[in-house]
Amino acid sequence: MKKIKMSCTTCPNSCELLATVENDQVVAVEGNLCKRGVTFAESEYRCPVRVLTSTMILDTGAKAVMVPVRSAKPIPKAAMQDAMQAISKTHLHHAVKMGEALIKNVADTGVDIVASKTVLM
Amino acid sequence: MKTYKYDVVIVGGGPAGLAAAVSAKKQQAKVAILERNGELGGILEQCIHAGFGLHVFKEELTGPEYAERFIDQVEDLDIDVFLNTMVLDITKDRHVSAICGEGVLHFEAGAVVLAMGCRERTRGAIRIPGDRGAGVFTAGIAQRYINLENMKPGTKAVILGSGDIGLIMARRLTLEGIEVEGVYEIMPYPNGLYRNIINCLDDFGIPLHLSTTITRINGKDRVHSVEVAKVDEHRQPIPGTEREIACDTVLLSVGLIPENELSRKAGVALDPVTKGPVVDENLETEVPGIFACGNVLHVHDVVDYVTTEAEEAGEKAALYAKNALKKSDASVAVHAEGPVRYTVPEFVDPEDGADKKIKFRVGAPIEKGVTVIKAGEKEVYREKKAHRFLPSNMEIHTLKCSAIAGVRGDLTVSVEE
Incomplete structure (x- = not known):
């Protein structure tokens, strides 16, 4: 059995968690104000995930505008650099809608990169 | 000169202005938003990171997503929006003059909502000695360059100040291949939200140096290095601890100041601590019919609380414009005490039957404490559960009106350790 200290990053409360790990499993969490702290501790121990955000270039012909993009869901921290490369290689040439998938299954994470904003041409 | 008449004129189309407009419109008011930028959304448009909306929408949105949800409502509700329109003057009797491409516009407003937001403190405000080469930016300007204008500010950066924008930019620069040598904070504790320290610094192995500051910037044409030094408890550099760091970029994340030039012109009294208007519980300033909300009133920690505050201001402004705002003279002052x-x-009405939302911040971290509100010597509120107080977090407490009904004398808000 081991105890691991972590800080929940789910919301600005930033609860300081103490996770108890037995047989490679989180069996107890202390210090959390809500149940999202338990979900966070389990995920943070097993495979830390984060929402990745960046921008893509939309070439309108007249000028290039920036489209903010995000991973639709959190992706493993380890996949971030690969996902960033895929994003910087993608150039857009059409209007986009907020939530529209721009890269499917980025870096084999099973998560899409989607537009964070509606940008008309 | 064109003249318009509106029940509620909202100055600023960022998160506060958008929420105030939607809320005023829902009270059947005729509403106009005046925005100096070419699009609505304010600073949210360049805040492409996630973390917005956890309270209002119960999900983690990026800045542009959060803004678009409100912009859609503004469009659906047919609220009049004047873009590229900069307000030049507001008078005590709520005449608003603005300038746009077609010339000067004049607005006669039943009520005005101040929602101009805040701006960043600059190098001049903190007086860093040294050369005046290029490469010194506020964190928000660097954010704008990278996220909106596709410009790279430099190749190796040092960040001064651990405010949230600085932390967010440490991650953003790193992801874009710009090296971040470290974040330096003059105070012994970080200024940004804890989750940003984990997600933006720890995740990328960027060190945070507390009680340390930049003492000199070197480089005549372009920054080529900075000198940092540890500081003592009086924030004075400790001789012998200086260290030179090669870098071509310095980002400053050293605080935000509410933007109240227009409020001053309107004769609105400002609070010396918040640098925002003095308001009562209706978020009405000392000038009748002029309301304030969001970062122009006091700098918030998260946008969700800007939204809820602005919704209240919008509603109250609409009621004022229709002569339906309950107003009593039995106002008592609310004072900050201790930490x-x-x-x-700053003022509440103990007789109007409405519960009071009291917001505040502490000046220094407190490991465990409870919020206590007193009316004279009588305790009228005590927080049940002790918790940690941080200067980076805004506290919001609801004071039941029944607890202060009939009290005479001012209220004091304090934290007991």
Whole structure:
């Protein structure tokens, strides 16, 4: 059995968690104000995930505008650099809608990169 | 000169202005938003990171997503929006003059909502000695360059100040291949939200140096290095601890100041601590019919609380414009005491039957404490559960009106350790 200290990053409360790990499993969490702290501790121990955000270039012909993009869901921290490369290689040439998938299954994470904003041409 | 008449004129189309407009419109008011930028959304448009909306929408949105949800409502509700329109003057009797491409516009407003937001403190405000080469940016300007204008500010950066924008930019620069040598904070504790320290610094192995500051910037044409030094408890550099760091870029994340030039012109009294208007519980300033909300009133920690505050201001402004705002003279002052730096509002009405939302921040971290509100010597509120107080977090407490009904004398808000 081991105890691991972590800080929940789910919301600005930033609860300081103490996770108890037995047989490679989180069996107890202390210090959390809500149940999202338990979900966070389990995920943070097993495979830390984060929402990745960046921008893509939309070439309108007249000028290039920036489209903010995000991973639709959190992706493993380890996949971030690969996902960033895929994003910087993608150039857009059409209007986009907020939530529209721009890269499917980025870096084999099973998560899409989607537009964070509606940008008309 | 064109003249318009509106029930509610909202100055600023960022998160506060958008929420105030939607809320005023829902009270059947005729509403106009005046925005100096070419699009609505304010600073949210360049805040492409996630973390917005956890309270209002119960999900983690990026800045542009959060803004678009409100912009859609503004469009659906047919609220009049004047873009590329900069307000030049507001008078005590709520005449608003603005300038746009077609010339000067004039607005006669039943009520005005101030929602101009805040701006960043600059190098001049903190007086860093040294050369005046290029490469020194506020964190928000660097954010704008990278996220909106596709410009790279430099190749190796040092960040001064651990405010949230600085932390967010440490991650953003790293992801874009710009090296971040470290974040330096003059105070012994970080200024940004804890989750940003984990997600933006720890995740990328960027060190945070507390009680350390930049003492000199070197480089005549372009920054080529900075000198950092540890500081003592009086924030004075300790001789012998200086260290030179090669870099071509310095980002400053050293605080935000509410933007109240227009409020001053309108004769609105400002609080010396928040640098925002003095308001009562209706978020009405000392000038009748002029309301304030969001970062122009006091700098918030998360946008969700800007939204809820602005919704209240919008509603109250609409009621004022229709002569339906309950107003009593039985106002008592709310004072900050001890570790509490300020309170918003500064005045409440103990007789109007409405519960009071009291917001404040502490000046220094407190490991465990409870919020206590007193009316004279009588305790009228005590927080049940002790918790940690941080200067980076805004506290919001609801004071039941029944607890202060009939009290005479001012209220004081404090934190007991």
